[in-house]
Amino acid sequence: MTRKWNKWTPEEDALLRELWASDVKMDVIASHFPNRQHFTVYEHARRVLGLPQRRIPQPFDDVLSWRLISAQLQKAPATAKALADATGLKHSTVAGLLKNRHGRLVFISGYVRHTTRCLPVRVWALGNGRDAHKPRALTATERKRRYMKKLRKKEPERIDAWAAKVRVRKQMKSGELVRRDPAAAWIGTTTHQTAP
Incomplete structure (x- = not known):
């Protein structure tokens, strides 16, 4: 058609x-x-028609939101989540306003690692400075090493139990540890005597 x-x-x-x-x-x-x-x-x-790009004035809410964010950034640089918590705004609102003003009114002053996922999170500051260099993401091995180090401090008995399991598995694979068959253990070591 x-x-x-x-x-x-x-x-x-x-x-x-x-x-x-x-x-x-x-x-x-x-x-x-x-x-x-x-x-x-x-x-x-x-x-x-060749009409120019439209310049629509910002909504009043964005102006008020930006004032709250800039007041917090004047105190100290902060992440978008910290700014959202301090101002009571939604995280998406704060992130959008920072992104729109990036390079003009705010810049990335540094990065901090996210506690659970180990990803670098931007720390924003007021001004027209140079953005900080973004650190590389941690590899899976580095993340596991960090987790185990933290776990060793908080729950050492859990780490010891896990390490014991790993040792036993390794010994079984290499043949150093031979487990007795439960059926053979049940039969026991009794000897049968035959009648003369």
């Missing part, structure tokens, strides 16, 4: 130009053209 393409009329182009110059959201502009998709309206405005 062939699709019928609807050409843009001069009236639609004029309406699009008028709406594009206003401060309304793109969803509202697209709703004025019910037979066209959101992306189609945007592409027609930018590519065919």
Whole structure:
């Protein structure tokens, strides 16, 4: 089945130009053209009509949120999670605002390792400084070594039990440890005497 393409009329182009110059959201502009998709309206405005990139003022909530975040960053550099906890904002909101202002108002002053996954987490600071070098992620062996070291401090008896199991397994594989057959142990070592 062939699709019928609807050409843009001069009236639609004029309406699009008028709406594009206003401060309304793109969803509202697209709703004025019910037979066209959101992306189609945007592409027609930018590519065919040559309209400039839209500069929509920030919502008032973003301005207030940024003020809260920048007040916390003036005290000390912090991670996005720490900023979210301190300001009461959602983590996704804080991360989005930091990402949008990265390179202009904030920079990455360093990295800390995430406690459970050992991934480097960004530490943000105010200013237009140079970003810190991102450390490489830990390998599986390094993560296990860190975990075992932490476990050795917290639960040494658990480590000892685990090490004993490993030793027994290793001895069994190498043939150094021979386990008796439970059936043979049950029979025992009694000798049968025969009658003369």
